[in-house]
Amino acid sequence: MSPNVKSNLRVASASGSVTDRRHAFADLAKNEDVHFIVGDWMSEYNMTTRGGGKVDSNGGSEEFETSFTEAFLPALPYLESKNIKVAVNAGASDTKKLYDLVVREIRARELNLNVAWVGGDEIFDVVKKAAADGSDFRSLTTGKLLSEWECDPIYAQCYLGGFGIAEAFKRGANIVLCGRVADASPTIGCAAYYFGWKREEFDKLAHAFVAGHFIECSTYVTGGNFSGFKSLPSPALSLGFPIVEMEASGEFEVTMQQDRDGIVTVETCKAQLLYEIQGPYYYNSDVVAILDKIKIKQVGTNRVRVTNVGSIKPPPTTKVGLTAKGGFQAEAHYFVCGLDIEEKAAMLESQVRVALDETKYHCLKFRVNGRCPEDPYTQDAATVDVRIFAQSRDESALSINNFFRPVTDTIMQSYPGATFAVDARQAIAKPYYEYWVTLLPQSSVKHVCYIPSKGLEISIPPPTDTQDFLYEQETYETNAPIDLTALNPTTRAPLGNVVHARSGDKGSDCNVGFFVRNADEWDWLRSLLTVEKVRTLLGGDDTGKPIFRFELPNIWAVHFLLKDHLDRGVASSSTYDVLGKNLAEYLRSKWVDIPNKFLDRGRI
Known part of the structure; x- marks a missing residue:
C-alpha cells in the first residue's frame, strides 16, 4: 500500500511482552485482513538483562528476544502472500543479529520479503562522553543526579520514535526490526508511512501514539488484566488480540480478532489508557499527546472509537535507561500459620537479624505476605509467607554459610509451627541489575534506518520544532468537590x-x-x-x-x-x-x- 491512500489503516498487535502467547503472529497474519502487524517485546527488565548480558559476553551472546522468532517465523508465508508489513522492537540489544537471523530464515524459505533494521538506541558511548565533558544527568524518578548514584553504569539505551520505521517502509521494507523504540513507536511509524504524515502534523501523530498505547500491551485492551474480569463472556480461555482501524485524521477505533474470546468496551479501553501513563502529558520522541480531554465511545460490539486527543510539540530530549551491576541478591521463606501472625513474624525477624551481619547488606527486608482469615476453611488458607530478602555488593555475604544457614538455623528456637521452605534455590546468590532513567538530547542520538539489501543507511534527523520536557506535570485536587x-x-x-x-x-x-x-x-x-x-x-x-x-x-x-x-x-x-x-x-x-x-x- 502506498502513502496518502484514502482507505482506513488496520494495524494488529501480536505481542505485549516477551512472555506473551506465541501463536498470535501467525494467527493474525493468516486469518485477519490487516495492513500491518506490530508487537512489543521490550520492557525495562529485559533492557537491563539483555544489555547486561551483552556487556558480560563482550558482544559474544545473542541478546535479541528469541520468543519473537518463535512467534514470527511461522507467520512468514502469510506475510508474503497477503502483503502484510511488520514493525517490532524485538531486537533488544542485538537488532543487527536478529536481522541476520531473519534474513537467513527468509532465504531458506525462498520468500520475497525485504528486511530493514533500525539502530541508534544503544548510546552508552554518548552518555560516557557527555559525563566526561562535565554534563550530569537527572533521574526522572528520584530527581537525583547521576553523580549521586552509587552504581557505575555499564550500558545505556534510549527510546527512539517511529520515523525510522516509516522511512524503512518508504524504501520498500516489508519487515522492520528495532531495538528500544518506544512501545507505541511501531504504530506511529506504520501510520506516518501509510498516510504520508509529516513530522509537524502533531494532532495526527498524537492520535497514532495513543492508538499504539491502546494495543502495545496486546490483550490488555481485550479483557486481560482488567478489574472487571468477571464480566468477560465465558469461557475467556483465549482472548483475541487487538486491531486498530485508523483514519487519515489519526482518529481511530479499537476492535479485535474475529471469533475469539474477550471484549473491547469503553471500560477495557479506559483501563489500558490509564496504564503506565505519567500525567496528562504523554511523551514520545515524535509528539506529546494530551490526554485529559480524550473521548472514548462504544460504537458497536467489540468496537470503541477514540477521539479528541490533544497534542504539543515533541521534546528535544528522549528517555534513556542506564544499566549497572547492582550486586547480588538471595531470599529465603518461612511459613506461619493461624493465630498471632504478626507476633510470630516479629519473633522470627528479631532472631534472624541477630544471626546475620547486617552491615554486609545494602538491602535486607522482612515482608509478611498474606493473612489468615477468620475461621479458615483449610490449613493452606491459614498459611502466610514470610519472605527474607537480601542484596549485597559482595557475593560472599549471600553464601549458604553467611545467609541461608543463619536464617534457617534459628528454626528450633522460633515461633510455634516454625517451618522454612525446603526448596533453597532462591537462597543461592544471583546477580541483579540496577536501572536508572534520565534524559538525553535527541540531537545526540544517531537514529539510523538500515536496509542492507539496497545498501542504504539513512540517518533520521531529530525533531527541530520542539517544546521542553516537563519534569513535573500539573497536579491538582478536584474543582468544587461535592458534599x-x-x-x-x-x-x-x-x-x-x-x-x-x-x-x-x-x-x-x-x-x-x-x-x-x-x-x-x-x-x-x-x-x-x-x-x-x-x-x-x-x-x-x-x-x-x-x-x-x-x-x-x-x-x-x-x-x-x-x-x-x-x-x-x-x-x-x-x-x-x-x-x-x-x-x-x-x-x-x-x-x-x-x-x-x-x-x-x-x-x-
Whole structure:
C-alpha cells in the first residue's frame, strides 16, 4: 500500500511482552485482513538483562528476544502472500543479529520479503562522553543526579520514535526490526508511512501514539488484566488480540480478532489508557499527546472509537535507561500459620537479624505476605509467607554459610509451627541489575534506518520544532468537590465494588488510575479521591514521597502518579509487585463509604 491512500489503516498487535502467547503472529497474519502487524517485546527488565548480558559476553551472546522468532517465523508465508508489513522492537540489544537471523530464515524459505533494521538506541558511548565533558544527568524518578548514584553504569539505551520505521517502509521494507523504540513507536511509524504524515502534523501523530498505547500491551485492551474480569463472556480461555482501524485524521477505533474470546468496551479501553501513563502529558520522541480531554465511545460490539486527543510539540530530549551491576541478591521463606501472625513474624525477624551481619547488606527486608482469615476453611488458607530478602555488593555475604544457614538455623528456637521452605534455590546468590532513567538530547542520538539489501543507511534527523520536557506535570485536587454526605445513605464496602482501576510502573514510579461506569458516580469519585485519601488508603505503604493527581473528566477517571514508590524498579525491587500492577487491586480492596444507590447496581 502506498502513502496518502484514502482507505482506513488496520494495524494488529501480536505481542505485549516477551512472555506473551506465541501463536498470535501467525494467527493474525493468516486469518485477519490487516495492513500491518506490530508487537512489543521490550520492557525495562529485559533492557537491563539483555544489555547486561551483552556487556558480560563482550558482544559474544545473542541478546535479541528469541520468543519473537518463535512467534514470527511461522507467520512468514502469510506475510508474503497477503502483503502484510511488520514493525517490532524485538531486537533488544542485538537488532543487527536478529536481522541476520531473519534474513537467513527468509532465504531458506525462498520468500520475497525485504528486511530493514533500525539502530541508534544503544548510546552508552554518548552518555560516557557527555559525563566526561562535565554534563550530569537527572533521574526522572528520584530527581537525583547521576553523580549521586552509587552504581557505575555499564550500558545505556534510549527510546527512539517511529520515523525510522516509516522511512524503512518508504524504501520498500516489508519487515522492520528495532531495538528500544518506544512501545507505541511501531504504530506511529506504520501510520506516518501509510498516510504520508509529516513530522509537524502533531494532532495526527498524537492520535497514532495513543492508538499504539491502546494495543502495545496486546490483550490488555481485550479483557486481560482488567478489574472487571468477571464480566468477560465465558469461557475467556483465549482472548483475541487487538486491531486498530485508523483514519487519515489519526482518529481511530479499537476492535479485535474475529471469533475469539474477550471484549473491547469503553471500560477495557479506559483501563489500558490509564496504564503506565505519567500525567496528562504523554511523551514520545515524535509528539506529546494530551490526554485529559480524550473521548472514548462504544460504537458497536467489540468496537470503541477514540477521539479528541490533544497534542504539543515533541521534546528535544528522549528517555534513556542506564544499566549497572547492582550486586547480588538471595531470599529465603518461612511459613506461619493461624493465630498471632504478626507476633510470630516479629519473633522470627528479631532472631534472624541477630544471626546475620547486617552491615554486609545494602538491602535486607522482612515482608509478611498474606493473612489468615477468620475461621479458615483449610490449613493452606491459614498459611502466610514470610519472605527474607537480601542484596549485597559482595557475593560472599549471600553464601549458604553467611545467609541461608543463619536464617534457617534459628528454626528450633522460633515461633510455634516454625517451618522454612525446603526448596533453597532462591537462597543461592544471583546477580541483579540496577536501572536508572534520565534524559538525553535527541540531537545526540544517531537514529539510523538500515536496509542492507539496497545498501542504504539513512540517518533520521531529530525533531527541530520542539517544546521542553516537563519534569513535573500539573497536579491538582478536584474543582468544587461535592458534599459526600449528600449521597447518604452509604455502606462501608471495598472501593472496588463500584470502581475500576489499573496501575503500572515506569522505573521506580508507579501510576494508578481509577474510573467509574456511570455518569452520576463521577462527582462522588473525583470528590472522594484526593491525594490525602489515597495516602490513607495506602496505609503502611505510603512512602511520604510526592503524589501527583489529575482528572480525565470525559471518561470519569482520576489518575495518580506515586513518585519513587517501587523500590528502584523491576530489576532490583525487593517486593513481590515489581511491576506495580497490583497497586490498583490493593487500593480497590480498601473500604470506603459508598452510596447505597451505587451498590444497588451490582458489584463490578
